[in-house]
Every structure is written in structure tokens, then in C-alpha cells.
Amino acid sequence: MAYWLLKSEPSVYSWDRLVADGRTHWDGVRNAQALNNLRAMQPGDRAFFYHSNAGKDIVGVAEIVRAFYPDPNDRSGKLGMVDVRPVMPVPQPVTLAQMKARPELAGMALLRQSRLSVCPVSEREWQVICEMAGIGPETARSGD
DNA sequence: GCCAACGTTGGC
């Protein structure tokens, strides 16, 4: 199982909306690197849900429930999406500033490439952030 | 194939 981080502007698609929807298509990704990350996702993988621009914090944990499949509306055949569902909100949102302050997280793709909207997260990074968020990593893993 | 101009993302 792999770990990821999904960015979304709350004004465009918020965590609350994902919770209300119960499941959604994670589409609209155009950046080649972000698309590569999407393609690597497998059902059961976990992802932090990060609010960009407004908030700038991790507010929830989501699960990949369907691997990459092509976007039927894309003629180029390159674009695609995965399906995700909410697992749980985090008791303590973790801000970008808090993550920047942790040496263990200095290598994070999120911090190194601010424009990357779909980022990989290492197991170590996942554990550190879960701790900061007030959730046990095993809780985030088993879900529900 | 280079590179200037332009567009976009997202932190500040």
C-alpha cells in the first residue's frame, strides 16, 4: 500500500463536500508528474486531503477505491482519474507551516514542489503527519 | 530544438 497527498482548493472541492458525496472522481489533473502519481495509485492506498490556498492544511484522510482509468471526455487519451472516498477527518489539522517546521518532512514532495497537486508521501512521512494530526497510523490504515 | 512570451498554481 502506498501513501499520497491530494490537493484541492476548498472553494473548488472541499473535504466537507467529499464527505457529503461519499465518493468522487479525482479528475482534472493535467500536470504530467501529477498524472504519473495518479496512474500509480491502487485501491486501498491512503491519501491525505490537503486544502490549498485557503487553509493550507491537511484536514482528512481519504482512500483510493478505484485505480486509474481514462477520462472519457479526453480525446488525447492521456488524461484520467481515480475514485476516492473519505475515511476520516483529522482531529488536528496539520498546517503547511507545521510541516515545514519538521526536519523529518523536509524531503516531502509537497514542500519541494509547491505546484504539484498529487504528491507521493513516504511511509515515514505518513507516520509523522499522522502523529501531528492526532491519529494513530494504524487507525488511518485500517480505516472506518 | 531553442527560447521568449505567456499561462497557471499556490504560497505569502
Place this chain on the structure above:
DNA sequence: GCCAACGTTGGC
């Protein structure tokens, strides 16, 4: 609102 850090486009 500004701007840095990209990515993309198109003329040459």
C-alpha cells in the same frame, strides 16, 4: 494582489 516557480506554446 503580488510574485516565484514552474509548464506550455509557438515563432524562428
